[in-house]
Amino acid sequence: MARGNGIVDSAIHPPIRPAIFWSTAVVSPPKPLPTDPIAEAHRQWTAHGWGGVADGMAAVTSLMRAQQILLARVDEILRPLDLTFARYELLMLLLFSRRGSLPLSRIGSLLQVHPTSVTSAVDRLEARGQVRRQPHPTDRRAILAEITDDGRATALAATEKLNESVFADPGLPENGVRELVDLLTDLRSRAGDF
Template sequence: MAYGGAVPDPLDPIAEAHRQWSARWPEHADHMAAVTSVMRAQQLLLGKVEAALKPHGLTFAAYEALRLLAFTRTGTLPMGKVGTRLMVHPASVTNVIGRLEQRGLVERRPSPDDRRVVLAAITPAGRELAEEATAALHEAGFGLPDLTGDQAADITRALHAVRVSAGDVPGGSPA
């Protein structure tokens, strides 16, 4: 594997692991290769997405939070709902929203309906940055610039089956 600009090994490490697994545990070789491929693809894509967002001073987690708030009708969501929608732990939401708040991109305020609920609210500066960062991700093809729309949709469908199998979402077709 190539890290930090290192020359890639001409041997595909996942293919070699599959070969080794096939010799020892052939009934598990395809599953091992699938999970290892997904994990490696996640590393590669996160690196490309983070590189596209870096000039905007955003991590992917911060971008997702801004984009989520920008998508809402009012620009606000309860902190708990942010975590649910982003599928992250409440502590992670607090951390990301706190960093965005320090930059003036998000504000936290009590809900007018229930003062026990804290709302995250995108600011005009946050909305503007969300649009700029979205344009950068569009330009970068979300890290998949060489894939067609059909290929990207195929990946989404395949990973939906994984998510259903893991109990992350109910069965059925991806949206």
Template sequence: MNPAKRDNDEAARAADSRLVHDFGLLIKAATRLEHRIDTALRKECQVSHTMFEVLIRLCRHPDEEISQRRLADDLTLTSSGITRLIDRMEGAGLVRRQPAPGDRRSVLVETTDHGRAVFLRAAAVHAQVVERYFVTPVPPADYGRLTRSLGQIETALRDS
């Protein structure tokens, strides 16, 4: 067999493998769901999905001091990326920065009253989209197994 044909056949088999296909389904579904959420949040609440993720972290434990650096780590953003994002959120009145007590280099971020109100509206929009496109398409008997499996994947990635 011609080496080029053999390589083409082998590449076609690899590209058509079950693992490539299954992982592609996961990525496509996650990407499309994230796009639907982002579109709905922008339209209904004038915030991006990433801004909503910041508000989740800030509202989850309102008395906890959360630094801009920690937000960057949680959201896998660069230092400049989180700075620009918090700048936009501060400009929209969603959050405010505070100097960290005892650490001149660190900045704490907290929600404003307006930010909490926007978060509550955004949480309802987010829940509607997730219910429609993530929960409803999955048979109820499979939903728990799906979420447990996703949790196991996340744990394996985090712990490795």
């Protein structure tokens, strides 16, 4: 029961644990449940006096769960190629660049990740011969990551499989894909993502 201070008496109502996902965890493919736990969480939110934000809670939790589901599908494709989605994105960024190379700082900015994450991904890709570090031709302080022929082949093989198995059918009705992209673009814009 909700108390006046908004705290739920956990002896009467155990805490609700929405399906929140931490992006670094390895996720197994989803197993169907007999009921929708997010719909139940929505019902509980409303019953406990938080009905005004229940839709927001359900939207955020649904996005987190959808990310979990899609990451499992993507990981299934990339794992045999010894790639994570972060390393795949880095390879594709280099593949799309005019010269096949970018400064590490620019990679972090474009992928919106911390410099240590870029360093770690480049280290892994370099160890596999898919990327090599090169000195910047005009800035002695900067290092370039350059895609190799093996990196290019791996990126293209991964893209072919992802296009076929995930991107062609992300699990939404055809008319819902563009609508979802527009909604998420608006969310990202409002959050200052770009």
